[in-house]
Amino acid sequence: MAVLPLLTIPRRITLFSIIFLALSALAKAEQYSVLSYGAKPDGKTDSTKAFVAAWSRACSSTKPATIYVPQGRFYLGQVRFQGPCKNHAILLRIDGTLVAPSDYKVIGNAKNWLIFENVNGVTVSGGTLDGQGAGLWSCKDSGKGSCPRGAKDWNRVTTVYRLAPAPLIYGLKMWLVDLAMESVKTTTFTGTQNGLRIKSWGRPSNGFARDILFQHAVMNNVQNPILIDQNYCPGEKNCPGQDSGVKISGVSYQDIHGSSATEVAVKFDCSKKYPCTGIKLQDVKLTYKNQPAEASCSNTGGVASGLVQPTSCL
Numbered sequence: 001m002a003v004l005p006l007l008t009i010p011r012r013i014t015l016f017s018i019i020f021l022a023l024s025a026l027a028k029a030e031q032y033s034v035l036s037y038g039a040k041p042d043g044k045t046d047s048t049k050a051f052v053a054a055w056s057r058a059c060s061s062t063k064p065a066t067i068y069v070p071q072g073r074f075y076l077g078q079v080r081f082q083g084p085c086k087n088h089a090i091l092l093r094i095d096g097t098l099v100a101p102s103d104y105k106v107i108g109n110a111k112n113w114l115i116f117e118n119v120n121g122v123t124v125s126g127g128t129l130d131g132q133g134a135g136l137w138s139c140k141d142s143g144k145g146s147c148p149r150g151a152k153d154w155n156r157v158t159t160v161y162r163l164a165p166a167p168l169i170y171g172l173k174m175w176l177v178d179l180a181m182e183s184v185k186t187t188t189f190t191g192t193q194n195g196l197r198i199k200s201w202g203r204p205s206n207g208f209a210r211d212i213l214f215q216h217a218v219m220n221n222v223q224n225p226i227l228i229d230q231n232y233c234p235g236e237k238n239c240p241g242q243d244s245g246v247k248i249s250g251v252s253y254q255d256i257h258g259s260s261a262t263e264v265a266v267k268f269d270c271s272k273k274y275p276c277t278g279i280k281l282q283d284v285k286l287t288y289k290n291q292p293a294e295a296s297c298s299n300t301g302g303v304a305s306g307l308v309q310p311t312s313c314l
Contacts, residue, residue, distance in 0.1 A: 029064040029091075032057050034074070041072020043099055048077045059085035059119075069094040069127065076100065076114070078107055083118040090119075094127025102132040104139070104147075186216040189258075195225040196256070198248065202231040202271075203238070205245035212251045219258030219265075225286050226253060228279075228300075230271040243273035252280040260286050265293035266310055268300040275299040285309045 032054040035041075039050035051067075051074075058065035065087055076098055100113050107113060113131070116122060139147035189195045196214045200207065219225040228251070230244040248270065265286035270276035279302030286293045286309060297313035304312035 029066050029089075030058065030061050031066050031068060033068045033070065035070060039069075039074055041070065041074055041096060043073030043075055043097075045075060046077060047074045048079055051076060051079050055081050058090050059083060059087060061087050063087070064089035064091075066091045066093055069096050069098070072096045073099050073130075078112060079114050081114070081116045081119065081122070083120070085119060088121035090122050092122065092124045094125065097128040097130055099130045100132045102135060104135050188218045188220070189222045189225075190220040191222070191261075193223050194227060195219050195222040196253065197224060197227045197229070198251070199227075199229040199232045200244045200246035200248075200271075201239055202233045202244050203242040207246040208248070209246065209251070210249045213254065214252065214256065215254045217256045217258075219256070219260065219286060221259050221261045223261045224265075224267065225258065225260050226256065226266045226284075228268045228270060228276055230274075230276070231269055244271040245274065246271070247274045248276045250278040251276070252282070253284055254280075254282045256284045256286065258286060260288045260293045263288050263294050264296050266295035266313075268297045268313075270299040272299055275301060277301050279303075279314060280305075281308050281312055281314065282306045283308070 034047065034050050034054045037050040037053040039045075039047035039054075054067045058067050059082075067090065069092070074096060081092075098114070101107060114129075196217060198209060198212075200209075214226075228248065230246060230248065232244075233239040233242075265288060266281075266284070268276055268279060276299065279300055281302070281304040283306040284304075285307060288294070293310045295310040295313040300314060302314040304314055
């Protein structure tokens, strides 16, 4: 919702005047339904171009804008929500489900499915993301070695990003490249590999991630419910033994509940050169096989408050 200047509020404030002001602010926002650009809620028709077209209109608008995704299943290939935009108040409101290709070869080694790039002031609200990754994981579990890395994540988001509430099929993964996120709120993860994960390459960088809030998240049998990994080095190539240059600070986890599929539910594996600082755990309760889970910390500083389970290692 747009922030109203203080001088527009009457001296005598009533419930009616507050509602009127709120509705007036919303009415000024431009509305762009993906249906108007050819999207089909049948789960089969490729709606990629429709989503890109709606984004382009919202991005080029000088007024606050809402991109609306109604109920239904919308099949999407790789989508780039790309900036910079004239608009710094874009709401992507999802009432339906975004569906990735079931054939993992469609995206292959693209590594990304939905990408927010060079944007500021974007809010993603509601909906479900169906990564349809069963086929890819079956390939990886088979040990064939010829499987693509996959593209089942949201990433490369810059400056401001809010997510609420959205049950995710494959978890939330954040690559850190000069990233300053604001908040991820009211999200449910079911059977995912990762829940709230921040990762960076174990090699030099000038990037940073700071002042991030994870709030009101539910974990249902998630392998890594809470994870910071600054020693990411797939295949142990081009980065073994190096320290991540990404500086991570001010990351808060509030009201995180549910179950872990592994014994270690909270893991902070941070850089020796740039340790994680200002990590905060508040009202976190994660179990493993109906018993308290465990936590692991490396090069991490912070505080815990309220009920925190597993016992904090900060």
